[in-house]
Amino acid sequence: MTPTATTTAASTTPATPAATTATTASGPAPAARFTERYLLDPAVNADPYGYLNALRDHAPVHWSPMHRAWLVTGHEQVMRCLRDPAVSADRVRPLMDAVPQGARDDAERAFAILSRWMVFNDPPQHRRLRQVFQEQFAARAVARYGAFTERATRAMLNRRAAPGRSGDIAADIARPLPALVFARWLGVPQAHAPSFWYWNARVGDLVLGAAQEEREYRTSLQSLVSLEDYLAGLVAERRAEPKDDLISSVLAGGRIGDGVSEEEFVGMLTQMAFAGGETTSNLIANTLLALLRRPDQLRAVREEPELVAAAVEETLRLDGPSKMSIRTAARDTGLDGHTLRAGDRIFLVTAAANRDPARFPDPDAFDLRRTGGTHLGFGFGAHFCIGAALARLVACAVVGVLVRDYPELRLDGTRHTWQLSLLNRSLTALPVRY
16 A cells, blocks of 8 residues: 655666676577666566566666666565665655646645655654554454455445446456545545545556646646645544544544644545555456466365465565555665665666565466565565555455355456556456456
């Protein structure tokens, strides 16, 4: 559920391809040449893993003139960056730099809100903000939403997914169901949901880089302000009349106003509102695509329902909802013999690290029985996704219901398209026959 700031890749000429030489018993083999590719090339975006594997094998820490960033693709190297206090999560400035000059007058308050997102803060500030929500996000706290999520999934599918008919899992359930659960969890009344999710989508355009034109930036910036105004009003209502939701629970804990200001709390709620639905929707769709492409694995999950959780975990590793996160070097630091200079951008390419053969045997295989190896699908360390337990619960509930209740479920076609994104791994649609 953790969002990551986007970056605009520079349209510069790639560096001269590097050559590596293998040695065989009969002497040096012909040099294997590596040619860098643009990560938003449509072909790379559609199927990034062959290229990312080649990049990691070429150099797990690679300076990219094309992207004006360090690309870190090895599992060990990504882990080291996530532990290194010199590798900063403060990425609001690059987002501001991407805003067209004509939209800058709308940006000041919006970026002040983003600066209060804990995902864009480093320790100790990050720790101070995060601890406000720690108890509410614990697995035992979110477990009570399990039965509601399964009921809501069945009710939604009963309306949208008649057995034997064609449909789109992304539109029918993967997108709307997490939105419903997260709105209930936050305490957003159903009547307010259309505006609430419209603002969230436009905030996503800003944070994930979909906004490109000045008009789109203005809409996204104003939507973030509108979202904060709405949530500030909801906080005031819950102070006066508590209910069974996240906002009421945090307020009852007594931390707001003592250690964390109400302004900071509302700013973080805008992060929660944005982050949960997007990541979980992608995780649901990607897990179902993985199973539907592998009938033997789907059959195993049907025979052993407890393997649903394993399918979700293996999807997080193999084809998760996020491809990378962006960091900045706060000061000069070393990594694998390279010096990352203060101010350098760093792409932590978890999609490559999660397929590192040094960490995972047979890393390109989808293996429901896989053991060992810590995947980075939800990050690691201080910035490990605080909403991981809730995302897992929702994804397991939806996948479990579809696998159990729709025995004839199958893909309707073999071609799938992916949203063009540096950061997210998101299907535009997932056509099926129910």
